[in-house]
Amino acid sequence: MPATLNVVVLAAGEGKRLKGRLPKVLSPIWGRPAVAWPVEAACELGPERVIVVAGQHLERVREALGAALPEAPLEFALQQDPRGTAHAVLAARDQLVGLTGRLLILNGDGPLIHAELLDALLATHTQAGAAVSLLSVSLDDPTGYGRIVRAADGGVDAIVEQKDASDEQRAIREVNAGAYLVELPAALELLDRIGSDNASGEQYLTDLVGLARAAGHGVAALHWPCAEDALGFNDQAELARVRAVLRRRIVAAHMDAGVEVVEPETTYIDAQVTIAPGARILPCTMIEGRVDIAAGCEVGPFSHLRDGTVLERGAEIGNFVETKKTRVGPGSKAKHLTYLGDAQIGAKANIGCGTITANYDGRHKHTTTIGDGAFIGSGTVLVAPSTVEAGATTGAGAIVKRSSVVGRGETWVGVPARPLAPAPRAAAGADEQEHEGPSGPGGGDDGD
Helix, strand or coil, X not given: CCCXXXXXXXXXXXXXXXXXXXXXXXCEECCEECCHHHHHHHHCCCCCEEEEEECCCHHHHHHHHHHHCCCCCEEEEECCCCCCHHHHHXXXXXXXXXXXXXXXXXXXXXXXXXXXXXXXXXXXXXXXXXXXXXXXXXXXXXXXXXXXXXXXXXXXXEEECHHHCXXXXXXXXXXXXXXXXXXXXXXXXXXXXXXXXXXXXXXXCCHHHHHHHHCCCCEEXXXXXXXXXXXXXXXXXXXXXXXXXXXXXXHHHHHHCCCEECCHHHEEECCXXXXXXXXXXXXXXXXXXXXXXXXXXXXXXXXXXXXXXXXXXXXXXEEEEEEECCEECCCCEEEEEEEEECEEECCXXXXXXXXXXXXXXXXXXXXXXXXXXXXXXXXXXXXXCEEECCCCEECCCCEECCCXXXXXXXXXXXXXXXXXXXXXXXXXXXXXXXXXXXXXXXXXXXXX
């Protein structure tokens, strides 16, 4: 029977070098806080419990993870008066006492770690029968990372932090990647023995290696070939590097699933976005938040889809169109220079160039409803709440006032918009008079 697995994620860092307004682990990375990425990777292993250790911002961390991973059964522990990484793990002592099996320890600022890597670390730990196992990578520039010091037999002898390393040790390129596997309950005894006699005056989790070897316990290391998987971040440049890696992974996953991404290098997609195979994403497109794109849709170029957008089969969103909390029905098009916020659009509607759903009255957001087959003329402003019923038309530049209903099949034009009067009936035997429609006052954009 496989040993049980428990997880501690260290998320108490302030991130002062980022010089931002958020705690380090809450830095947004493609629709999620940074800490959500390693937490999700850990949850994929099916652990008994996942404990997130945070400092003074614990409630903000709890709220952010609850929003990002609502199904994850997480526990939280408070690290008061932070004094290093070992001290952080011991902040979860009350939840760890009495547990047996493996304890996986991860850094909350390591968003590139993934379940495949963690599975490999578990396999290494099991095969070696080790008391402590760690993840290492080799970096061309190891500045800032703890160095892996190897014994004569090739085993891990110690991890030396940058501040405490000699010149010879600083030349080592193999570094500690910040993921550990230890055995419970023995690990708690080792953690209790970690002191703070070092350059930072902190209790280093890395001291576990030396203590375990001194006690005659086995120490194993998985040297992972893809160094970027272990990268963390401490400043804005490193955060940008991490974001770039994750952006490529997200886009590649959609392409592997059958989504056509014409230019991956200029496409930005959040983690929560779902895109059906057969959809087409054109260059310079940004898709944020919880967005659902059906098969046969086309998005871009230069489109911005925001949280709450749903595109039904065959819908098209084009150049410089922004959507937010909007459902676009099957076959409907908004191809140019348009804002659709808090809107419900039926099937095969045409939204002309420059259309705006004016959803905000200064205090509240309101909904605009556009029915099946409606034709919205270029430059129309629909002041919400308002309704354009099925088959109705607005003329170019029309301003449809708040609470208006453009009736089924009607044509409204002007500022403020008003319905065109029906054309008079032709006299018996006389030629039928022209009726002005979309080709006249409608002034529409055909969406192509």
